Amino acid sequence: MDLADSSPSLGRALETLRAKTQKAPEIALVLGSGLGAFADTFVDAQSIPYTQIPGMPGSTVPGHAGRLVFGRIGARRVVAMQGRVHLYEGHDASAAVFGVRLMRLLGAHTFVVSNAAGGIRAGMRAGDLMLIDDHLNLTGHNCLRGPNDPLLGPRFPDMSEVYARELREHAQGCAQRLGVTLTHGVYAGMLGPSYETPAEIRMLRTLGADAVGMSTVLETIAARHMQARCLGISCITNLAAGMSQSALSHDEVQDVARAVADELSRLLHAVITELPE
Numbered sequence: 001m002d003l004a005d006s007s008p009s010l011g012r013a014l015e016t017l018r019a020k021t022q023k024a025p026e027i028a029l030v031l032g033s034g035l036g037a038f039a040d041t042f043v044d045a046q047s048i049p050y051t052q053i054p055g056m057p058g059s060t061v062p063g064h065a066g067r068l069v070f071g072r073i074g075a076r077r078v079v080a081m082q083g084r085v086h087l088y089e090g091h092d093a094s095a096a097v098f099g100v101r102l103m104r105l106l107g108a109h110t111f112v113v114s115n116a117a118g119g120i121r122a123g124m125r126a127g128d129l130m131l132i133d134d135h136l137n138l139t140g141h142n143c144l145r146g147p148n149d150p151l152l153g154p155r156f157p158d159m160s161e162v163y164a165r166e167l168r169e170h171a172q173g174c175a176q177r178l179g180v181t182l183t184h185g186v187y188a189g190m191l192g193p194s195y196e197t198p199a200e201i202r203m204l205r206t207l208g209a210d211a212v213g214m215s216t217v218l219e220t221i222a223a224r225h226m227q228a229r230c231l232g233i234s235c236i237t238n239l240a241a242g243m244s245q246s247a248l249s250h251d252e253v254q255d256v257a258r259a260v261a262d263e264l265s266r267l268l269h270a271v272i273t274e275l276p277e
């Protein structure tokens, strides 16, 4: 059995991409709200809009461009989703991870996933960067629900180290050398699109969450299912609901994400160029 039989929509998308590009990425990135500009720094870049990839859902969210960008950072071959697809847009869980699966099938074995998130832990400030140690999938969904395709991965994949320890240590080392402050903690993935209530934030804090957002958890579950290793970085764009006087807005989230995008880009550049094989 091959992919064309077991997962025909992925098989078709892969065939289409292979006809459009010879590039064979090692490292895949998912760039979150306001963080897409990093892909503009790729050398020998080639962009493919999601609309040209059959089966690939488009992003409808402002701040998410909606294209795959192939290229190089230093000597490393990379591909990025410039704009992700969220559950709250109405996509089902497997559609939300279609791009992640495609990048894995193209050969990427290391995933770097970024997002905008609200800070829950006391002492966090807008503009902080947080390495994701682990996550709580509170979306109520799982991209692995339904028949399992054994060509992608096992029925019951282990999730005891979704965010690879060696990559976290590597990222902390890069941050230290660059003088970038990088905290770390647990990311809670919610369905959205409404921001949380103050009571929900108190609940999430009790559950052990340090930051909260509306993405990432399904993407990293899909990547781990396919035996890729993951690094996750949250850009803390705001204090979570009830922790400050101001109401939350997507404009503010994007503004703060853009303001720290340069620092995140410096960190990502080092993490990728210095990545151990």
Ligand code: HPA
Pocket: 116, 117, 118, 119, 195, 196, 212, 213, 214, 237, 238, 239, 240, 241, 248, 253
């Ligand atoms: N909650 C959920 N998602 C978010 C937030 C938040 O406070 N900030 C950025 N994305």
